[in-house]
Amino acid sequence: MCRDTCSYCTYRAEPGDAKASMMPVSRVRELLQMAKRYRCVEALFVTGERPEERYPQVRSWLLREGFSGTAEYLACCSQLALDEGLFPHTNAGNLHADELHLLKGTNVSLGLMLESSSARLAERGMPHHQAPSKVPAARLEVLENAGRLRIPMTTGILVGIGETSEEMIDSILAMRSLHERYGHIQEIILQNFQPEPGTAMGRRPGAQAAYFTRAVALARIAMPDMNIQVPPNLSPDSYQDFLLAGINDWGGISPITPDFVNPEFPWPQLARVDGLSRAAGFELKCRFPVYPEFAQMVPQDLRERMLPMQDDCGLVREDYWR
Numbered sequence: 561m562c563r564d565t566c567s568y569c570t571y572r573a574e575p576g577d578a579k580a581s582m583m584p585v586s587r588v589r590e591l592l593q594m595a596k597r598y599r600c601v602e603a604l605f606v607t608g609e610r611p612e613e614r615y616p617q618v619r620s621w622l623l624r625e626g627f628s629g630t631a632e633y634l635a636c637c638s639q640l641a642l643d644e645g646l647f648p649h650t651n652a653g654n655l656h657a658d659e660l661h662l663l664k665g666t667n668v669s670l671g672l673m674l675e676s677s678s679a680r681l682a683e684r685g686m687p688h689h690q691a692p693s694k695v696p697a698a699r700l701e702v703l704e705n706a707g708r709l710r711i712p713m714t715t716g717i718l719v720g721i722g723e724t725s726e727e728m729i730d731s732i733l734a735m736r737s738l739h740e741r742y743g744h745i746q747e748i749i750l751q752n753f754q755p756e757p758g759t760a761m762g763r764r765p766g767a768q769a770a771y772f773t774r775a776v777a778l779a780r781i782a783m784p785d786m787n788i789q790v791p792p793n794l795s796p797d798s799y800q801d802f803l804l805a806g807i808n809d810w811g812g813i814s815p816i817t818p819d820f821v822n823p824e825f826p827w828p829q830l831a832r833v834d835g836l837s838r839a840a841g842f843e844l845k846c847r848f849p850v851y852p853e854f855a856q857m858v859p860q861d862l863r864e865r866m867l868p869m870q871d872d873c874g875l876v877r878e879d880y881w882r
């Protein structure tokens with residue numbers, strides 16, 4: 561559940577919908593244990609935006625479980641992940657500075673998509689009209705607070721939701737400026753919009769492949785040293801285009817859970833991603849949810865947990881699982 565209503569989102573639910581529930585902590589623990597058995601490294605926590613502000617049912621559920629809000633619940637889940645030997649990365653939308661500070665204690669990095677720097681997309685008839693958290697000034701403020709708190713951040717844009725190409729370019733430059741000011745953007749995701757059945761934008765065309773690939777190339781040209789990710793499940797036929805355009809990251813692939821944000825898009829086989837990356841001249845490696853060059857921003861107790869699994873480059877040791 562979520563206090564926002566983005567026109568492209570199939571993830572959010574209203575109380576009473578079949579899929580509307582917060583995952584009980586016991587279920588979270590179960591999934592984490594399964595994830596460890598499947599050799600996962602990262603636990604990605606994603607929630608709606610402050611659902612307790614909109615729905616009393618959510619607030620009472622959280623209180624019954626012993627949490628003052630979604631952020632406390634996520635801090636608890638993140639600690640469980642650490643206890644099971646996984647490394648948490650949380651994206652709960654806009655968080656207050658005290659909540660960012662709380663989650664920095666258990667997360668090696670946090671995520672918040674800028675989506676777009678265009679305020680026009682929040683006007684009537686546009687995808688963010690009913691999503692106050694997606695007003696660019698609000699998102700930029702959270703990303704700046706994260707910079708002041710020295711939290712390694714993953715951000716990104718959603719491409720093809722009705723922005724003009726000028727607005728798409730401005731969004732790339734806005735992310736670059738953030739990083740120039742605070743030096744905390746560890747990674748940028750370029751996510752292509754895919755229409756989800758049943759949503760307000762369900763009958764719109766998805767991001768055009770050529771336009772999206774050009775956005776990727778522009779991001780690479782604007783930020784030669786940035787880590788740039790395209791999720792592999794949303795464009796299964798264009799891997800080599802993205803590699804040529806300049807990405808160096810495929811994001812997470814889960815062996816145990818679907819992509820709850822785009823449930824129609826199955827995760828690819830690792831062997832296929834590996835094979836296509838290799839054919840384009842790249843080597844697929846396993847990373848932690850914090851890039852090595854940002855690890856010094858991570859609290860020392862968390863950093864120490866990574867040490868036994870790390871190779872000389874700060875990536876996950878190839879022989880760790882043998």
Ligand SMILES: O=c1nc2n(C[C@H](O)[C@H](O)[C@H](O)CO)c3cc(O)ccc3cc-2c(=O)[nH]1
Nearest residue numbers: 606651671672714791811812819820821822
């Ligand atoms: O590296 C990240 N990947 C994130 N991803 C990317 C994910 O790995 C997938 O590649 C895409 O969601 C594909 O739909 C998310 C996926 C979700 O299903 C929901 C939220 C996110 C948010 C992040 C994030 O904060 N950081």
Ligand SMILES: C[C@H]1O[C@@H](n2cnc3c(N)ncnc32)[C@H](O)[C@@H]1O
Nearest residue numbers: 568569673718751752753754756821
């Ligand atoms: C978790 C992230 O998933 C993205 N997201 C939400 N809905 C969609 C969709 N229909 N298609 C592609 N990406 C989407 C947003 O960018 C959000 O921040």
Ligand code: SF4
Nearest residue numbers: 562564565566569608
């Ligand atoms: S994209 Fe995020 S903020 Fe928007 S409705 Fe979905 S869960 Fe809420």
